[in-house]
Amino acid sequence: MIERWSRDQVLALAPDAPSRAAASAVAAPGMWTSPGVAGGVLFGACRGSGPAPYRACVDLGEPAYRCSCPSRKSPCKHALGLLLLWSAGHVPEAAALPRWASEWPSQGADARTAADPAALPGGGPVLVPEGAGSKAAASDRRAGAGAARHARVAAGMAELERWLADQVRQGLAAAGEHEWEGMAKRLVDAQAPGVAGVVSRLARVRSEDGWPGRLLEEYALLNLLAVAYRRRAALPPELAETVLMRAGFPVTREAVLARPAVRDRWDVLGLRDETQDRLTARRVWLRGRRTGRPALVLSFAPPGQPLDASLVTGTTIDADLAFYPGAAPLRALVATRRPPGGEGGTGRVPPGVSPDEAMGEVAAALAADPWTDSWPLMLAGVVPGASSVGGFPLRRVTRACRRLLAVSGGRPVTVAAEWTPYGLNLLTTWDDDGMAVIL
Structure with a gap:
């Protein structure tokens, strides 16, 4: 069960x-029709100025927001108001999601498109019948909603190419922050939030050293x-999946957990926290001892x-x-965790690879997914330098580098690091006793 957030935590997402202020105004129970929470998803319909209510959903696991209102803000006042209602204890547990809310996470389409008019909030949760006819109708609705969203995304992508x-x-010198903001908003309207997020971060690139080359790289990748x-029908299925996810089409937790899982003893290499859109994101890197497969487990919190x-x-x-689909699968969910056996716990140095083998891993990942912007590496037997490790430059020289030099003492060590196109982010090393030292 997801722990209820406080009012301050909800308002921090605004x-x-x-x-x-607007969210507080719509957080009154009388403004909402049949709000509920089921399966980690909040749902409800808020009375607005028009004849039809605004339907809002909040996936508490990501979190992610969807509302049928025309606001460009994310989260909008209705999603925030629904969260405030929930934080105050005014949203009851529901037996099931309404049909319009259950279709939203699987399709990523907005409520105006995905909702069945017969299932509008007001009568409580609607359980989809199990008959063949109802399944066929639901499939037709999904297909229609998916086609409508693809048409909007295609228009947004075509405008992005021209832009x-x-x-x-x-x-490049003529580029202005207002232009990036405007393009990002139009991509949000086109239901391509993944691309919109990349465009909105271009202002940060402009403020860094060597920005002309980096900005041109970002333009090329976009x-x-x-x-x-535009040409996804001709792509291999795995690469087409990657393109859709990069554009912003979501993959539900349920769909990921339904995929075949990979069992292994996974070494936890390190983690990194960063702030993204008023949320804290934790990136935890793992690597399988038997398979040698890297994995990334993401979690979010307000x-x-x-x-x-x-x-x-x-x-x-x-x-x-269970790994998310794609041409270079990396993000994963922990489907099942077993009690530690004889090889669990701490005190063992995970196996690593040589710098040449590590570079081969990165090259293979980029060949499969050109938009890869990070990849975990386990470098074995490397002597760290002042600004590089194993021939890989560091993204920035920090206290982590000095700590690594102190542990190494000029001797070869095993180092876990996150590769990025701009250098390594140091994560962890291991001392002579095999104990992990967080950098």
Whole structure:
């Protein structure tokens, strides 16, 4: 069961002060029709100025938001108001999601498209009948909603291609933050949130050293994604899946857990926390001892909410991991975790690879998924330098580098690091006793 968030934690997700005020105004129980929570998803219909209510959903696991209102803000005041209602204890547990809410996570389509008019909130949760006729009707609705969203995304991607061509033609020096913000908003309207997120972060690239080359790289990758989306029917199925996810089409937790799992003893190499869109994201890197397969487990929490701490750096877990689909599968969910056996616990240095083999891993990942921006490496027998490890440059020289030099003492060590196109982020090393030292 997901722990209920506090009011302050909910309001910390608001994009601006007016959204916080508006959310508080719509958080009254009388504004909502049949709100509920089931399967980690909040749902409800909020009375608005028009004849039809605004239907809002919040997936508490990611979290992710969807609302039928025309607001460009994410989360909008209705999603925030629904969260405030839940945090105050005014949203009851439901036996099942309404049909419109259950279809949203699997399709990623907005409520205006995905909802069946016969299942509008007001009569409580609607259980979809098991008869063949109802299944066929649901399939037809999904197909229609999916086609409608693809049409919107295709239009947004076509505009992105034209915009990128104009940016290059005008010159990189003419690029302005307002142009990136405008393009990002249009991509959100086109239901391509993944691409919109990349465009919105271009202002950060502009503020860094060597920004002209980096900005051109980002433009090239965006253009490649737009072209790949347009030609996705001709792509291998795994690469087409990658393109859809990069564009922003979600894959539900249930769909991932339904995929074949990979059992192994997984070494927890390290973790890194970062703030993304007013949420704290925790990236935990793992590597299988038998398969040598890398994995990334992501978790999210609003400000002040504790993050998942079940995967401890330096330990080994016996678990089944279910991987998200794609050409270079990396993100995974822990499907089943078993009690530690004889090889669990701490005190053993995980097996690593040489720098040449590590570079081969990165090259293979980029060949499969050109938009790969991070990959875990286990470098064995490397002597760290002042600004590089095993020939890989460091992204930035920090206290972690100095700590690594101190542990090494000029001797070869095993180092876990996160590869990025701009250098390594150091994670963990192991001392002479085989104990993990977090960098």
